[in-house]
Amino acid sequence: MTVPAFRLHAAGRFESGVVAALQQACFPEDPWDEASVATLSTPPAGFAIIALDALDQPVGFVMARVxxxxxxxxxxxxLxxxxxxxxxRLLVEAAVAGSRDLGATALFLExxxxxxxxxxxYKACGFFSVGRRPGYYKRPDGRIAALVLRRDIDGV
Ligand SMILES: CC(C)(COP(=O)(O)OP(=O)(O)OC[C@H]1O[C@@H](n2cnc3c(N)ncnc32)[C@H](O)[C@@H]1OP(=O)(O)O)[C@@H](O)C(=O)NCCC(=O)NCCS
Structure with a gap:
């Protein structure tokens, strides 16, 4: 029997702390607290998905809003x-599916x-560039532009 390496789990309202810890580990320069994560990922407009490894340890997350x-x-x-x-890639595809379930026909990100x-x-997952925001992100040595990407969602 093959044991899947990772599985996805829709984060419930009591799992904002897990998502916040993952966000802080992945973005130490811009950490979000648990309350912000809870507000942003509250259904029905928002959702968060956690990736778990074979030992059920959280290894990744995605948060989206519709x-x-x-x-x-x-x-x-x-991580x-x-x-x-x-x-x-699994998380991006889960965000596409979750957004589709909530009625979205396009998915954006910066x-x-x-x-x-x-x-x-993102390119491998079908996103393409639709805009550019100069100076959007801070860097230790200045600021850098954000690209705005879009992916169409089929099957709505
Ligand atoms: C971006 C990020 C989420 C990718 O996660 P990941 O689990 O490593 O991605 P995957 O293994 O699913 O990679 C899928 C494809 O993306 C591309 N890719 C991922 N990491 C890459 C890298 N370091 N360099 C080049 N291509 C890369 C490859 O095409 C890869 O396919 P392949 O492994 O078959 O070549 C991860 O690097 C991360 O968390 N980075 C820090 C946080 C961040 O920057 N988030 C995005 C903010 S917009």
Whole structure:
């Protein structure tokens, strides 16, 4: 029998702390507290999904919100030790499916222009660039632009 390496779990209202801990580990320069995570991922407009490894340890997360026909990935991250194992792709596809279930026909996100790993992942998942916000993200040596990406959601 093959044991799946990772499984996804829709985060419930009492799991905001787990999502916040993952967010802080993946974005130590811009940590969100548990209350912010809870507010942003509260159904029906928002949702959060956690990726668990074979030992049921959380290794990644995605948070998204839906407003009418447009959805947005607010944050996605995989713990450094679990990267390049397909978790990021699973989480993006879960965000697409979750957004579709809530009636969205398009999914947007912002990515820093220098974030090669994320940009490559999104391109592989069908996103394309629809805009650019100069100076959107802070960096230790200045500011960097965000690319606005979009993916159409079929089958609504
Ligand atoms: C971006 C991130 C979520 C990717 O997660 P991941 O689990 O490593 O992604 P996957 O293993 O599913 O990778 C899927 C594809 O994305 C691309 N990719 C992922 N990481 C990459 C890297 N470091 N360099 C180049 N391509 C990369 C590859 O095409 C990869 O497919 P392959 O492994 O078959 O070549 C992860 O690197 C991360 O958490 N980074 C820090 C937080 C962050 O930047 N979040 C996004 C903010 S917009």
């Amino acid at each position: 407003a009418a026909e447009d959805a947005e990935i607010l944050a996605i991250g995989v 450094p030790q679990a990267r390049r194992g397909g978790v990021g 990515v820093a222009e220098d974030n090669q790993a994320a940009w490559t992942l």
